[in-house]
Amino acid sequence: MTDPIRLGIAGLGTVGAGVVKIVQRQADLLAARCGRPIKVTAVSARSRDKDRGVSLNPYAWEDDPVALARRADVDVFIELMGGSDGPAKAATEAALAAGKHVVTANKAMLAHHGQALALAAEEAGLALRYEAAVAGGIPVIKALHEGLAGNAITRVMGVMNGTCNYILTRMELAGLSYDEAFAEADGLGYLEADPELDVGGIDAGHKLSILASIAFGTQVAFDDMTLEGIGRISIDDIRQAGDLGYKIKLLGVAQMTGRGLEQRMTPCLVPASSPLGQLQGGTNMVVIEGDAVEQIVLRGPGAGEGPTASAVMGDVCDIARGIILPVFGQPASSLKHAPAAMAEAPESYYLRMELLDKPGALAKVATVLGDSGISIDRMRQYDHSGENAPVLIVTHKTTRGDLDAALSALPGTGVMVGDPVALRIVDL
Amino acid sequence: MTDPIRLGIAGLGTVGAGVVKIVQRQADLLAARCGRPIKVTAVSARSRDKDRGVSLNPYAWEDDPVALARRADVDVFIELMGGSDGPAKAATEAALAAGKHVVTANKAMLAHHGQALALAAEEAGLALRYEAAVAGGIPVIKALHEGLAGNAITRVMGVMNGTCNYILTRMELAGLSYDEAFAEADGLGYLEADPELDVGGIDAGHKLSILASIAFGTQVAFDDMTLEGIGRISIDDIRQAGDLGYKIKLLGVAQMTGRGLEQRMTPCLVPASSPLGQLQGGTNMVVIEGDAVEQIVLRGPGAGEGPTASAVMGDVCDIARGIILPVFGQPASSLKHAPAAMAEAPESYYLRMELLDKPGALAKVATVLGDSGISIDRMRQYDHSGENAPVLIVTHKTTRGDLDAALSALPGTGVMVGDPVALRIVDL
CATH class of the missing domain: 3.30.70.260 (ACT domain)
Known part of the structure; x- marks a missing residue:
């Protein structure tokens, strides 16, 4: 375990650059913690010349992420391109086929192809890790998959789209209309190229579907999720809810009931005094309830260079330490196809x-x-x-x-x- | 990895009984998640006949925890007796000498003998795990040790003694004097046999010293900690602090500064609107700050049968999955002896x-x-x-x-x- 572990990074946006920075800055610390050096050997992105605030000279360059994924000098393929299909999926599949571990931040790809990718990884004895795909810097996958492995999970909830929470917070605190707050978030670059991914609840829904799979031992079932965005929330709703002692949050709830698996990502009223109610701006929060642990609340930055790169590096360190676990908490071949709940629990x-x-x-x-x-x-x-x-x-x-x-x-x-x-x- | 992993449990108080209950109740779930069955083979406690709400008939009984630790049919020795020395330490040492992994909830033992025990475990290639020793059901050791391994940790803070927080909360909400709130907590059985362990900050200090070791790559240095209990806090302080917009918490702070390692467990004023300020009753909270992740807040039950047993089982599952890591984040032989800070950061x-x-x-x-x-x-x-x-x-x-x-x-x-x-x- 003293050979370096060699990373190939595809996608050098904010998060990719953040990962390179951590590897460069914390070389000694990472080697001490992982028992072996961590180094980047090759990178790939759309533009080679963009200034990313970090030197890429030491690394081989590949124009094609699939070629990067197959390089002999790469042990771990780090997929930070995004998009459920296309190059991200092709390169991830290529990496697994070539015997490389994969770390990804790609919630869309996992929500749509998680089961197939997990089967491929597990058959090859490889790690496929994705802490950065859910709730940014919060190590929630690890908490659910490992720390709380002794629990029958009863419910998972979360505010996991910082952009929506930013918009709702600004409506509340600055008295903005939805359109004004949306425009403000857009101006700050908070919105995805397709804003519906954020405000329609899709991005957060992807994340919830991944958590639900681990929590309940079921195959990722994003298509069964009830999705509702925040576009119809008015300042009037926020004020009326406030008068009643509530805040409005885009809240994900996943629970297994006698009627099947219930997954929904919808705007909800939560008590203003609860940890979820007190959450403001881009911060994320995940609440996990289990039969033994009762309730755990995890809170932290849901996006950004440092936090997301921190999550990627946690996965890399685990792989460097030799930890290879089933992708979704138990072998993918044993994950049940949970029937979507025909009726939701009364509320x-x-x-x-x-x-x-x-x-x-x-x-x-x-x-x-x-x-x-x-x-x-x-x-x-x-x-x-x-x-x-x-x-x-x-x-x-x-x-x-x-x-x-x-x-x-x-x-x-x-x-x-x-x-x-x-x-x-x-x-x- | 399909052979069962066999547990020997020493100490059958609340937590020990809770562990037995989880193993019995969740046999299928645990086997699915760990890839092998988990079973209890032998137990040990002071009294054999006490009703613990769970049948111990299936298990061998040992009067002597050291004999339990050495049994050939035990793979993992679970130490839940408590006490920094005496039987807990003797049995833990015996288990490691006999080639058994160890899971413990014993913060006092780790605070005083963590370095020696870690050296012994790592030399033998064994796991020594202690998630339950810090902040009950919150998987904070895992978050710090693994999830945030890519970070240079800058500060760790925590409210980690539920009894103290209960007393302070009751003083605030019910207007009780310290002595009244103390008596109430005592009547509810919340206090240790030696109450000074709680209200003197010692128990919480033990926990903080463990977190500091992982965070900063240093040997556990409980003796260097600044400790101050809550006994001098009056209702007047709580009211005055409230008027200023603060709450009083027994707060642990560990940070590495240019002046050395600063560790203190003292009553502090924290902003009433902050997550720490909003914490009430027996709930614990740990705040971890790192150079990449910024700030993560973890909140959950700090004690109790289910939550603490959940933490023990998380460790057991990791061991069953074949995960053996350095005890305090990096090899014990590489942990520095950090000089205690000669002067604390200005506040x-x-x-x-x-x-x-x-x-x-x-x-x-x-x-x-x-x-x-x-x-x-x-x-x-x-x-x-x-x-x-x-x-x-x-x-x-x-x-x-x-x-x-x-x-x-x-x-x-x-x-x-x-x-x-x-x-x-x-x-x-």
Whole structure:
């Protein structure tokens, strides 16, 4: 174990450059901790000449990441290109086929092809690691996969898209509209090239699907996830939720119930005083609940050069130390295909809607809810200055099925203006 | 790797019984995750007949933990007896000498004998694991040792004694005096047989010394730690700190500075709105800061059957998976003996004192502080109903040396009633 372990890095954006910096800066520390030196031998990226704040002269250059993945002088292929398919997938497959361990930060690739890649890695006796793919610098994969291995996990929750949390925080603290906060985040470069990946909950959903696989011993099932973005949240929702003692977060929840595997990434109300409620800006948080450990909360930076490179290097160090584990917590061949839950566990809901300002409107809405079996905890009409009457309703616990029935019946009342906003209330 | 891994458990208190329960309840899950069954073969405790809520009939019984540690049918010796020396140490040494891996929850033993035990384990190629020794169910050892291995750690902080935090929380929320809250905690069975282990900061100090060793690549140096308990904190301090926007926590801080390794476990003021400030009751929290990851916060139950057994089982699973790492992050033979910092990094301080109610008293105190080079940020006399005048002072950043000089000079003013309370203010 005293030979150096040799890295080939494909993708030299923020994270790739961060990894190179750590390898250069912490050579002695890494060698002491891993029992062998860690060195970069070759790199690959779209542009060779870009200034990345770090010298790449010592390393061989490959234009083609697949060629990089196959180099004889590479032991660990580090995939930091992104994208669920294309070069990232091709190079990862090439690396595994060539007997290289793989470390990746690519949540999209794992969400869509995790099972096949895990089978390939495990068959070849190779490590496929991805701490950086979920919640940035927080070592949550390790906590769930290893530290909490003695637990039957009951629920995993997380705020795992810093951009969405930034937008929601700015709406709350600066009183911005969704469009204003979105524009601000865009100006700061926080948004993916396709913003829907962020604000539509897709990126965070990818991450949750990976956590769910480890937690419940099931194959990654991103396609079964309920996804809802933050685009319909208004400043009004944030204020009303605040009055009720809640914050609105894009919250992922995965739990195994008698009805199957429930996975959803949706805007929710969480108690303002809870750790999730107190989370601001780009910070991520993951909550893991297990039958023995009760509840663990992990909090840290969800993105950025240093934190994400830290996660990549944690994986590299494990590989250098000779640790090769099943990719998703147990052998991929033993992972069950979990049926998606046909019905979600009952929750309380926050409903906000605008009604025509005419006598009996509120009664009509209440009747529809009652007919759908939904019991009302609180209901109030507020801020009656405009043309319409905004109404806020908090329900008692109800099934999503009953709620959806009510939501489809509401337009029939003839008093609705636009569609209601319906958000789950998650008590922690 | 399909042979069962066989556990011998010494100590069947809350945690030991919890471990047996997990092994029984989660047999299939553990086998799936570890690639081999986990079974208990033998146990040992002081009393054989006590009802522990779990059947011990399947297991061999040993009266002597040393004999248990040496059994041929034990692969992993699980030490849950406690105590820095005596049977725990004897049995741990016997287990390592007999070629058994060891998992322990014994912070006192590691704080005092960690280096020698690590050398013995590493020489024999054995695992010596102790996730349960620090912060209960939180997988903090794993996070620091493995997940954050790519970081030069800059600071580790933690609230790691749930009993102290319970007492401080009860004082704050129920307005109890220290003695009342202490008695309440005692009645609930929260205190160690020697309460000074808890309220004197010793138990939490043991934990911090272990974290510092991993963080900084140094030998465990518990004897060099600055320890201060919570016994002098009054309800008045808690209220004054609250008025200033702070909470009082028994906070451990370890950092490597140009002056050496600084380790202290002392009551501190932390911002009320920070994650540490919001921590209530028996929950633990550890904050890890690294050059790449910035800041990670881990929160979870610090004690109890399930959480502590969860940590033990995480270690067992790693051993079953074939993971054997250096005990304190890098080989024990390479750990430096860090010189204790001769001077602590400058901090702001909270000072509370009672003065005789006579003209010029406050001026005398201010003069002593000024003469010691201490600059005052805020100073106020409050609640002037009693015989004496209570005074609250917040200093600008000052060295502990200057502060100690001032504290020794204050009695010479002739206006002091009793000793001042001096608490660090830690900004997060």
